[in-house]
Amino acid sequence: QKEVEQDPGPLSVPEGAIVSLNCTYSNSAFQYFMWYRQYSRKGPELLMYTYSSGNKEDGRFTAQVDKSSKYISLFIRDSQPSDSATYLCAISSGSARQLTFGSGTQLTVLP
């Protein structure tokens, strides 16, 4: 079993749709949760960073963490064609600084 499982997609939605991206993890030692966006031929760009259960909102993006279920989500409201990218969840424990990544979900927002 992988430490982090991510819905592989690809996912295609019309402009303006609400997008839900999800990851599950197996190790309860994980405490820090991140979402990155990666455009083709570019590096991952940090979108959201949280370390507690609950919701964190930033503009059109909402990160949700449920530690009891070991489940994290990223919601994108009013999706735009410019949101088309691969979205990566990343998790780390407090002691190990390394990030463990999901395999990524490729999102296409159609105009």
Next chain:
Amino acid sequence: NAGVMQNPRHLVRRRGQEARLRCSPMKGHSHVYWYRQLPEEGLKFMVYLQKENIIDESGMPKERFSAEFPKEGPSILRIQQVVRGDSAAYFCASSPMAGGGNQPQHFGDGTRLSIL
């Protein structure tokens, strides 16, 4: 540009040659991480360094790979005697000095290594 800088962006080597990848962290960041992204796979941790110290190299292959972060200058990931399987995108990330928690990592745009 105050972001993480990696060079070269693209590197082509023949089997058996050496590859050197460079990474300059963001200004004010003293922690550097290297990750590898193989085709059709996710990002995998390789090594975590602070100035003049390797903190965690649990993701580094045991042979041919080494990393350093000297007191002056960029961090270097070195691959000796490259093989076709080393073809990948190599990403560097940096984070500030650790405070009370785990600081988020910011990534460069990577070096795409191709082995002929």
